[in-house]
Amino acid sequence: MPVNNRIADFHDEITEWRRTIHQHPGLLYDVEETAALVVDKLKEFGVDEIVENVGRTGVVAVIKGRKNDSGKVIGMRADMDALPIVEKRDLPHKSKYEGKMHACGHDGHTAMLLGAAKYLAETRNFDGTAVMIFQPAEEGGAGGKAMCDDGMMERFGVQEVYGLHNMPGMPVGEFAIRPGPLMAGTDEFTITIEGQGAHAAQPHNGNDPIMIATQMVQALQTVVSRNVDPLSSAVLTVTAIHAGKAYNVIPQEAQFYGTVRTLDREVRAMVLERIKTITQGIAEAYGAKVDVKLKEGYPVTSNHEAQTSFAAAVAKDVVGESRVNMDQLPVMGGEDFSYMLEERPGAFIFMGNGDTAGLHHEEYDFNDEAIPVGSSYWAKIAETAMPAG
Ligand SMILES: [Zn+2]
Ligand SMILES: [Zn+2]
Incomplete structure (x- = not known):
């Protein structure tokens, strides 16, 4: 199955959210504007539960499948914070806040997970519960840890957890992953x-x-x-x-x-x-x-074996066998999704952002062409982990 058609229909809408988030960046835990947009959208989609202020400014949404016989609960996580960088390019959606910029693509991560939330709330074609996690303070503030310390995994009964990061230099429509240590x-x-x-x-x-x-x-x-x-x-x-x-x-x-x-x-x-x-x-x-x-600082981001194979299979389902690299070399950058992987089995995957400036660069911009790929990946994670039968 390639990119989900229904999600492809939302492409323009998700792009608009992404650009709105890009224009209003917040640092570390000061992501109130983005969190408010996330909550607004989730309400509009009619998800079953929205809990704010998890890990200070984090947001968690619960979407129940049309069946819940499996008892499965799958967590999917996006990060919402930006960086203290002056945006160089004169984009139509350039940051409105001088000295703050979405230079790591967390605007895209948030928008793509929202896109999947919209689709999953509309279709509910799974047997179990999808937990959508929107975290603050990935860039050095350990927001992922703050959410875990707030008892997120227990409160929402999360059994497995998945994360995604865009990767400049890798073509759009490609994924890369490895079992074991992925980030330092x-x-x-x-x-x-x-x-x-x-x-x-x-x-x-x-x-x-x-x-x-x-x-x-x-x-x-x-x-x-x-x-x-x-x-x-x-x-x-x-x-x-x-x-x-x-x-x-x-x-x-x-x-x-x-x-x-x-x-x-x-x-x-x-x-x-x-x-x-x-x-x-x-x-x-x-x-x-x-x-x-x-x-x-952050622990090693270490992917669990079974969940890595599962995430790779889902990615292959979205973009095709040949476009998923299972032997990604570890990257020496850090990532606070590591805290979630210490609490629950799961996997973190890289997704191509095309030929853009690098992460944390003043000329970086998230590639909106990747949106349907990322949102489809998330939707498919839920639908495959918890098949409706
Ligand atoms: Zn970053
Ligand atoms: Zn990042």
């Missing part, structure tokens, strides 16, 4: 060196925290190249370094920070341990003090 776990580190400042011309009176910091940054490069098994993966990137204010003063303090991305628990623990050992050892060698702060 993220951690942040902040290293502060408390040393001894001095006159720049009398370095022997201090211990130069800048020199110590640069040695640490260099030594940290050996974690991935010398400690991580070459067949495993990790990223350790220093993204900022701050110290000093004058040409003739060696400062008292230096600080740098950055991110760690890993695909499994053991590698993650080892990398974080090495950060401590290396920085403490170097600080000691030069007689400085070091403070190491580690902040745990």
Whole structure:
């Protein structure tokens, strides 16, 4: 079965929602405008239940099939938040809020899930319950975790959960997935060196925290190249370094920070341990003090085996066997759908966004041509997981 015909009929309507959402972006949990649009539409569709403020500003909708003998409950999730980026392109639907922009396509994700909600509420051609999850704060605010912490899975009896992300550079009408780790776990580190400042011309009176910091940054490069098994993966990137204010003063303090991305628990623990050992050892060698702060970010997004095969089969049903890549390589970006996958079995899939600018780029725009594909995928997830017979 290709793209669902009834959903293809909604293409223009869903595109209009997508563009309205694009024009009114909200950051992190401040997605009230988008959540209000979602609630309005869900009411219009006549879904069975709408619960607001799950995980602060999240919305959950329940759609019951025309039968409920199976007792099955399938969760489908979209994210609603935008990014603090100034939109570059002069699109007709350009962001109305300077400095906020849907540069990750969450406007498209929300609109496509709404499109499926409209279809499912109208047809109800399944045996069970579809739970549509609209979450805030994917971009660093752990909104997915907030919804889980609010007891979402138990409250709505969700048994399996599915997520989707658009992928620039992959043709529209293609999907990619893999079982196991698909996206990285993220951690942040902040290293502060408390040393001894001095006159720049009398370095022997201090211990130069800048020199110590640069040695640490260099030594940290050996974690991935010398400690991580070459067949495993990790990223350790220093993204900022701050110290000093004058040409003739060696400062008292230096600080740098950055991110760690890993695909499994053991590698993650080892990398974080090495950060401590290396920085403490170097600080000691030069007689400085070091403070190491580690902040745990999103867990690894790890797809469950059976649900991955199921999601791939549904995607193949929508776009054809040859257009679903089952061997997608893991991506070192993070994704907070990972929290939902820690609570319930499920799968996260990538969907082609065509030849657009990359995610988080100021010239990015979600590709509306992909809408029928994404909405059909969602409708088919519900109808296939809970066949009406
Ligand atoms: Zn993003
Ligand atoms: Zn995203």
